[in-house]
Amino acid sequence: MTTEVRSLREFKMPDVGEGLTEAEILSWYVKPGDTVTDGQVVCEVETAKAAVELPIPFNGVVEQLFFPEGATVDVGTVIISVAVAGAPDAAAPAAAPAAAVPAPAAPAAEPAEPERREVLVGYGPRTGTAQRRARRTTTTTVTATPVAPAPVAPVVPVAPVTPVVAEPAAGERPLAKPPVRKLAKDLGIDLRAVVPTGPDGVITREDVHAHASAQAAVQAAPAAAPAVVEAAETPAVPVPVTTTGDVRVPIRGVRKATAQAMVASAFTAPHVTEFVQVDVTRTMKFVRRLKESGELGRDVRVSPLLLVARALLTAIKRHPEINAQWDEAAQEIVIKGQVNLGIAAATPRGLIVPNIKDAGSKTLSGLAVALGELVDTARQGKTSPADMQGGTVTITNVGVFGVDTGTPIINPGEAAILAVGTIREMPWVHKGKVVPRQVTTLALSFDHRLVDGELGSKVLADVAALLERPKRLITWG
Template identity: 55%
Template structure:
């Protein structure tokens, strides 16, 4: 066996202190290369993949998927083999191995795809929270191989299989790793044992295990209906419904909330963490620190919709989505150029108004993980076609759960497109640190007075919420009127 190295959970940005391991993208016994994704971690900001800083063989996964881990805690052990160029470079403290990004980082670390690799200088590890650290086995039970590592893996060591899953990156890698782990456990005759329980470890994917924890269902009491006896979401849901209907235990464990109180039949408790927890805290802080004012405007956007049809057919817009949101974003950017004070923030400590030099346009996006607001950096410099591409990439990344903390930081003004849900408008809450947010409602066919006659026209509603410490009623009204005028008659953009 070569040199065993442990990779600690890095701070992937914004001074985070902990993260949840959503899923492992590798299994024990796998051979990994430099920068190959090891696992997917969810923080309060985003879900990110952590790349391997070394090449070698995975010998231990120190936490199960679904576990909250403190930043700085080792999460995986890799046998670097002692002979690979990458491992040698990492050991010798020389130049980063091929594939690593950048060079030395603060604290003697090396910058990788996200966050930093392990420290090359000694540092004091912060205390762990109760329940986060894996329990160590007695010294007598530890083999020489595991004794060389200061931490014992929670997951069972994989048997020696001749077949390994093929990995191509992203979610497909995660599915391959899950299938590989399930095949290993099935081939062992369900011999894998849950840590510290002495019972066979149930076959279930990480999202299913998380659902079972949230609902208080004991997976060891269930028989899986999936291939090879794998427990599915439907199995967990059925068990929870049975327990709720009969007011009985699920595998000897009552359905309980985080406080330990028994959950009444039919009631569900969902832990607040990750993006949802951060969003809740941000909305409360915004609502009770910035004096919100909301103004509304109903706009005839028939001309805008006709222009959208014409532009979508042009070759320069091939491959990008020409959506109504694109025109709203462009109108907002043009209006900010005329009213720069709208693109500002309030510095409470300095008692100053900070007028930003560029517009980092945030787009509120609903994702399975909750509401996220990534932003397009310096959006005003983009042409209409470039802006269309940036918005498309931003929304696709958010819906796939790949938005990084950097994508969600530094926003200066936001658009929330409630119209995609068939909603006319609302009173949006400001993103913390911003002075304005524009809600864009659904575009509907409505009777409208046009050139002295009532005709069917395409109409939408806009709602602008702003911080009244910075933006008074006149400025807010003029800004909203300019956005509306640009949407009603896009040709007026020539006058801006």
């Protein structure tokens, strides 16, 4: 009688967005004993950027789930094990004990197939042999607890290993992303002295902060500061409403990413904000005409935001210098070849800014379709990390909350953001008479390193002129 040989394969939490270090498991779609196939979605996780569904990269039977729903897991941590069929692992129990005893370095009779690395976005697989470091238990966010008891699988004996943290060799550059290097430089920290905790020895922001705290002999880490929650947004965890005491809500996911991005933007880019009141009576009539005629399509959603977006894109076409990015390393201003228009969207998980790729090349109908899809996807919490990367300019519609205006903070890496206030009926001088008109306030914040007052004023004035006479949207550009 032949018996099928099965071995365990582990699936680790991947880096589903550039620079992410952790993700929260929102829901499991499988349980121990279920059969899974390559590419099947097994769970949904929330990162600092979006909710993402994770596919399993191999076939087999689910053996164990290592974390329950709601757990926050570090990138690179095993979250599920799967029993897969395969004869090559049959010799593993015999070969493993020999590897634990000092012996001539003879490779086991294994196929020379490299281990598959589940890295969706990020550094990707490294060439050569990666040197593992010991995990520091002080940085573990959640203790791994199986969701359900799993059958006992054959265990390969492994000899105890003394934890050793490998320091970079002389002349070797420590692994860290550019923002982390800048943070270390600003704090005056040598990255070679920092103990890495990220996957494959990558130094994270938390590692730099921990090292700085140790140097200053501060007991509490910066991440342990009390959280302040705005009532206008839904927190990531349930908040009791029957208590009379203080409520503390963990800072994580989208809220954490938003806070870090806004602080970085506010203290990196010198902000200037200009305001203008606009008579949008004709724009509102144009919106009604488009809705009633259906000329953009029967199922196409038409709103004032659509015409604001078209007006901004037209103004950018006339003044492309505002669609730019500051390159600190090269000391250059990069004028982008296409406009990736970001739309700030309030979701149950917090504020996100997905963007419409190459929005400037779309027709009014195409822009309306893209805008509708973007908003619907954001509200469902299904926006992918790719849709929130590469933005060049952003619109935030604070008018939906009944707010007249504000001073918006520029999305990191962009040059400008336009805030649109609520549309109110106000007394206005029109054709020499004071009459009621539909009026809104626009606020344009821009990075003064990239955009001077003249350029910012011209762009804002163009947007206002287009909204006052929306027929120019057809002729301008």
